[in-house]
Amino acid sequence: ELKVEQNPLFLSMQEGKNYTIYCNYSTTSDRLYWYRQDPGKSLESLFVLLSNGAVKQEGRLMASLDTKARLSTLHITAAVHDLSATYFCAVARNSGNTPLVFGKGTRLSVIA
Amino acid sequence: GAGVSQSPRYKVAKRGQDVALRCDPISGHVSLFWYQQALGQGPEFLTYFQNEAQLDKSGLPSDRFFAERPEGSVSTLKIQRTQQEDSAVYLCASSWAGGLNQPQHFGDGTRLSIL
DSSP, X not given: OOOEEEEOXXXXXXXXXXXXXXXXXXXXXXXXXXXXXXXXXXXXXXXEEOSTTOEEEETTEEEEEETTTTEEEEEEOSOOGGGOEEEEEEEESSSSSOOEEEOOOEEEEEEO | OOOOEEEOSEEEEOTTOOEEEEEEOOTTOOEEEEEEEOTTSOOEEEEEEETTEEEEOTTOOSTTEEEEOTXXXXXXXXXXXXXXXXXXXXXXXXXXXXXXXXXXXXXOOEEEEEO
């Protein structure tokens, strides 16, 4: 059974600092996703990672994937308040267009 | 273009009542997924469709839960004889059939409260 673990679950960081969120998963998968969720809102897609060594960047966020270690990271550079949200990683259960297994999420608060 | 639309946004029901939640996916999206999100948790898979075919319903918590997508577009998730533990946000997502690099697009969800 595929399990997805994120850490930390809660993160409070100062504006301007850097930090990394980790996502481990238990069985092989061909896709990993990162989503952002603001309180009371739906999930917004951030990144889709397909292959070993994949790295994608958007603004202050950079995601990477190591399929051999079954590990993805979401790195935050010079955090700003607008990044405060909950971040989820999700892994495809099977090949093709299949359901996702989500981690519990990392609740990020960026404080001045 | 329009995103995934869910209705109602909020639903309050008394224990024992039946409820129906609607999902209107993005036009042209073949796959449609239902997830349940408890407070402070990640979404958990319930069931999914490819066109009108329900390919997997292994995540439905009990036989009180039923989903359909009769014409391969709009889907309805029905919960019979609701219980308090059914209180959660129900999220619908849709995706295009081709291209592994396409994410699942989520609606705003229906927040269900059972009194």
